[in-house]
Amino acid sequence: MDELAAASRALASARAADAPTLAPADYRAASQELDQARAADGHQDYDIAAQFARQSAADGELALAKARLAKARASVDQLRRDNATLDHDLSDHSTTESQP
Amino acid sequence: MKPQIVMHAVLAACCLACAGNAIARDDDYQRLADRFDRLAADPSVSQHAPAQLDRARAALAALKDAKRSQREEFAYVAERRIEIARVSAEAESLEDQRVSLQRENDRLQLAQARREAAQARAELERQRLQSQIRAEEADRARADAETARAEGEQATHAAEAARAEAEQAKRMADAQAKATALARKEAELSAAVNGTPAKPATPAKKKSPPKPDPAKN
Numbered sequence: 001m002d003e004l005a006a007a008s009r010a011l012a013s014a015r016a017a018d019a020p021t022l023a024p025a026d027y028r029a030a031s032q033e034l035d036q037a038r039a040a041d042g043h044q045d046y047d048i049a050a051q052f053a054r055q056s057a058a059d060g061e062l063a064l065a066k067a068r069l070a071k072a073r074a075s076v077d078q079l080r081r082d083n084a085t086l087d088h089d090l091s092d093h094s095t096t097e098s099q100p
Numbered sequence: 101m102k103p104q105i106v107m108h109a110v111l112a113a114c115c116l117a118c119a120g121n122a123i124a125r126d127d128d129y130q131r132l133a134d135r136f137d138r139l140a141a142d143p144s145v146s147q148h149a150p151a152q153l154d155r156a157r158a159a160l161a162a163l164k165d166a167k168r169s170q171r172e173e174f175a176y177v178a179e180r181r182i183e184i185a186r187v188s189a190e191a192e193s194l195e196d197q198r199v200s201l202q203r204e205n206d207r208l209q210l211a212q213a214r215r216e217a218a219q220a221r222a223e224l225e226r227q228r229l230q231s232q233i234r235a236e237e238a239d240r241a242r243a244d245a246e247t248a249r250a251e252g253e254q255a256t257h258a259a260e261a262a263r264a265e266a267e268q269a270k271r272m273a274d275a276q277a278k279a280t281a282l283a284r285k286e287a288e289l290s291a292a293v294n295g296t297p298a299k300p301a302t303p304a305k306k307k308s309p310p311k312p313d314p315a316k317n
Contacts, residue, residue: 051173058180065152065187072194079201086208093215 003053004041007034010060014067023066030059128175129163136160136182145185148192152185 011030014020019027033056040049136156139145146153159178166174290296 051170054177055173058177058184062180062184062187065184065191069187069191069194072191072198076194076198076201079198079205083201083204083208086205086212090208090211090215 001041001046001049001053003050003057004034004037007037007053007056007060010057010064014060014063017064017067018071019060019063019067022070023063026059026063026066030056030063033059128171129160132160132163132175132178132182139182139186139189142189144193145189147189148196149185149189152181152188156181156185 007030011027011034014023014027014030033052037049037052037056040046040052139156140153156178159174159181163171163174163178
């Protein structure tokens with residue numbers, strides 16, 4: 001089933017992006033919905049399986065997006081701190097050099 | 101009559117319930133559509149997450165056209181697609197900031213590396229000058245020591261010559277004293293033999309001590 005495959009790929013991408021840590025609620029929802037989709041597929045309830053798979057894919061992609069956002073935010077914050085420190089060091093040095 | 105009334109009441113209740121559900125569904129759609137419109141109006145979102153916005157728009161259209169049995173699921177998916185577009189746009193915007201900050205970081209690190217290299221060069225030059233000064237001081241100390249050693253050697257030689265001269269003078273004085281004593285004794289003995297008062301014998305003429313050899317100095 002295409003929906004199941006898409007949901008499975010979305011969950012794998014989210015997992016690879018550390019979504020279990022960075023977006024745990026969305027990742028957990030996606031994982032549970034994928035389990036329900038597989039169970040329904042096993043019972044040949046294909047409509048129900050497709051419905052859960054679509055929901056899982058949406059939650060998986062949301063988990064992935066949130067994980068990327070968390071990483072980008074952390075990266076930006078770290079760079080801001082690093083740059084402030086570097087800038088401060090360079091300014092201090094310039095001040096020291098300009099003193100007699 | 102009574103069963104008809106009951107039937108009508110049941111039908112009316114069903115109609116009301118259906119109308120209520122339809123209103124609730126319309127409310128869901130309208131809420132999501134409003135949220136989507138606000139998001140789509142944000143230039144940053146349309147710039148940074150156009151594909152996600154398209155998928156959210158498609159999910160919203162699917163919700164609008166969904167059968168009653170699918171509406172809850174489609175609303176669930178549409179809500180997440182809209183959130184995905186919002187979150188993705190924010191992440192992309194932050195990524196732009198990250199790239200800009202990284203460029204700034206590279207520039208600052210380059211400036212710091214240049215500063216450290218300049219400091220290292222200055223320190224090297226300072227060490228070189230100190231080393232040169234120490235070498236010159238060592239050369240001067242060696243020259244001073246050599247001069248002092250030569251002067252010491254010269255003083256030792258002079259002292260040795262003076263000591264030798266003094267010893268020679270002492271030996272001369274001793275010999276002179278001995279000669280004088282012997283002459284006196286001779287005179288006394290002669291007087292005793294001849295019965296005349298003793299006349300002191302003339303001591304040997306004192307010889308001047310030899311001059312020190314100037315070459316020894």
